[in-house]
Amino acid sequence: MAARTVLLDRMYVNGEWVKAISNESFAITNPADGEHIASVPNGDKEDAILAVDAAYDAFKKWSQKTADERSHLLRRWYDNILDSKDEIAEILTLEQGKPLKEALGEVTYAASFIQWYAEEAKRVYGETIPASAVDKRLLVLKQPVGVVAAITPWNFPAAMITRKVAPALAAGCTVVIKPAEQTPLTALKLAEAAERAGFPKGVINIVTGDAQEIGDAWLKDSRVRKITFTGSTEVGKLLMRGAADNVKKVSLELGGHAPFIVFPDADIDAAVQGVMQSKFRNNGQTCVCANRVYVHSSIVDEFVRKFAEEAKKLTVGFGLEPETQVGPLIDEQAYIKVESHIHDAVSKGANIECGGRRIEDLEDGYFVEPTVLSNVTEDMRIMKEETFGPVAPVITFDDTEDVIERANNTPYGLAAYLFTTNLKTAVTVSEQLEYGIVGINDGLPAVAQAPFGGFKESGLGREGGHHGIEEFLEVKYVSIKL
């Protein structure tokens, strides 16, 4: 495919498009073919601090604006993103690899958070509490926490930003953002759309560059009052430890290891459709995607046959080609993990029902055939670790209590799925799963108006819905003596 160059070589700080103070930059490449598509500033500690200076200054006025004023700007940002959605989606595909149709879906999904929080900005209600003295009045006010630092991953370069930034801005906070090194261009396009909407300078700032330097600078800066992060559990823990030094608030959306359970009474075709959506969305590089497929032994043969038939039909290729349904993995590291999970499973007795190999014709990127494994056992690595790739291990169960225990036997607790036509099974099993999100006969549960987040080591706090804005609000109690 012909090389494409994108002209986005500055980052956005204090309402200006700037280079790094060091004047250094780093290259962004297309994961499909390794082509250079842009260079962006390699920001460091100094750039990170300048961004906080800007956000801290802007906070004074932004937090004093009426909810209507903030709502109006958010709404304009939403409109601008939708007006540019084709351009943003194309850049997203170029830097991230996902098929253009999925990229367009992500841009629309990303915009939906801005639309939702443009409305929710107007519903930050306080409380009055009955006093125990006639001459007292007790009030509870909700106030913005202050400057928020958002650190985001490469798998959803648009939605993971808006899901954090829209509620923060709606609450009256200002933000400094560090996008993933692989996918800063989508973030910069979002900033362009925000600039056109007319946000005051310093309200939204994006610093591209060295993760550790920028992250450390923000952790140490006591003016940053909240860290909100999506990414690996390892980095999430590191940020949580760092945030302890000046007791910042923390929201973490970390790894997952979702069980997908198919009961004997399930509609098998619906379950196959659900697992296809859940497993192969973004090539399996999604923290909520099915990572372990538990199927009742009485229906496993039919399920595996139909699942493998559907997986084989998927067209793998370059995201900008219209027929593509599955793109490349993000990088070599991702491929090494996926390959090792397949290899380990096969060496311990798993059968490859379809896929299982890298696509050699597309050797400039890491393209892996959509893979379904059967005859899987609990001792395989894929049953314990997040794969982040297009591999579905199918394992059998016979007993409901046993499958619940196995599904819960993990440090993760983000999303779980169950397919059944029995109402009692649906209700009782969903209640017992130790997960923040449960899809019942639904492989795609996430929407802007619902809370997204995990139990256990999958994270802290919730994004989306009215819960999402609370993460950016302090509670102030005011006692008035008359």
Ligand SMILES: NC(=O)C1=CN([C@@H]2O[C@H](COP(=O)(O)OP(=O)(O)OC[C@H]3O[C@@H](n4cnc5c(N)ncnc54)[C@H](OP(=O)(O)O)[C@@H]3O)[C@@H](O)[C@H]2O)C=CC1
């Ligand atoms: N929950 C989820 O949605 C995601 C889960 N993952 C999981 O994590 C694995 C590794 O992916 P990876 O991209 O390395 O995830 P990381 O957690 O390393 O990256 C996520 C974000 O954190 C930043 N970051 C990395 N190190 C630091 C640090 N010391 N201080 C501050 N910020 C930091 C990254 O910056 P930079 O890119 O510049 O390094 C990026 O912006 C995946 O295979 C997957 O299992 C990954 C992405 C998303």
Ligand SMILES: O=C(O)CCCC(=O)O
């Ligand atoms: O992998 C992630 O963290 C993004 C989840 C995408 C979604 O909102 O479903």
